[in-house]
Amino acid sequence: MDQVDPRTRILDAAEELFYGQGIQVVGMDAVRAASGMTMRRVYQHFPSKGELVEAYLLRRDGRWRANLAVYVSRTGGPPREQLLAVFDWLGRWFAEPGFRGCAFVNALGELGAVSPAVVAAARHHKTEFGSYLAGLAEAAGAPPATAVHLTLLAEGAITSAAVHGDPTAAADAREAARLLLEATPDR
């Protein structure tokens, strides 16, 4: 049960706390308590809170994008369906309990002005997401501009769902995406 390696346990605790409550508001002692470890061990694996934050963002980025890609590829439909499946996945994410928007946007708002590492992490996350959508769009025969448009819709849906606490933003964005794809005749 607690055979999981200490690093993972610390990251699990940090992610739940940082994402759910904010980074600055969560003290290292809260992370220690939630991970069921001693202070010494925590600092043994992450020599400062800043490095823990970076590790949290890095791991979340990888998992988030991997989950999305798995979901989309499993739909197995034509490329155009896969593009729309992105918004279905977003809708599921929005409906998860504890959803509180994009971890990277939140971290950027909190620490973007004082931590270049956070800025870099957020930029990387969003850039990769955009590239992923660009790849799907290319496979669907849609022009690159359309991929950018869908990226903006997805971004807007995330923010909107977070602010209003309403997952329907995903369906709205999906419909807008469908219209944009329709306007672009298939290749």
Next chain:
Amino acid sequence: MDQVDPRTRILDAAEELFYGQGIQVVGMDAVRAASGMTMRRVYQHFPSKGELVEAYLLRRDGRWRANLAVYVSRTGGPPREQLLAVFDWLGRWFAEPGFRGCAFVNALGELGAVSPAVVAAARHHKTEFGSYLAGLAEAAGAPPATAVHLTLLAEGAITSAAVHGDPTAAADAREAARLLLEATPDR
């Protein structure tokens, strides 16, 4: 020069600091110093930091939406042009020095989990913005769903511009909006 009333001076200083650096990272003493006042006077006008934050968000919401409405109404074009002018205004905003995304989204990421007042302020700001776009869309003979789609595009453009530090997101969103409006035949 410093005939401006103290409340305004404090709010000006607080807004520049809170928006530019984040809320939690800025101490009350920094606000005091930037406003050129004494601690007693600051707390005389805002009995706690929380109330100062609320006042900051409230004032910014009003000014932001008023500036947008003035810009859009001054374009004077047909309703459809006015809808697109919203994105032109966003583009000008993104290009301003010190642009750091939406103050309400930033505040929400920082304090949304611990301050209901911040959540309410952000929700109100975004709801009003959505209503404004809905009004423009109705005047343009576009269905309500289109207004929602344009709102998502605007939201995504703001986030994207903030993350990448690139104002061109406004032009991209404008183009997507134009396509969506085209798909909806004029009434």
Next chain:
DNA sequence: CACTGGTGAGAACGATCGTTCTCACTGATG
């Protein structure tokens, strides 16, 4: 003049936080 009420300037207070240190203990090694 004596007195009162409010102000400026900044010290002081109490809480919190990130980080490090203490100290008793354990388990392997000579």
Next chain:
DNA sequence: CATCAGTGAGAACGATCGTTCTCACCAGTG
């Protein structure tokens, strides 16, 4: 058995922050 490296548990340290208090000073009033 003696020793020593490493650990758990938590206290301690130094810095920061929100908020309040002190105190010398000044304006106006009797």
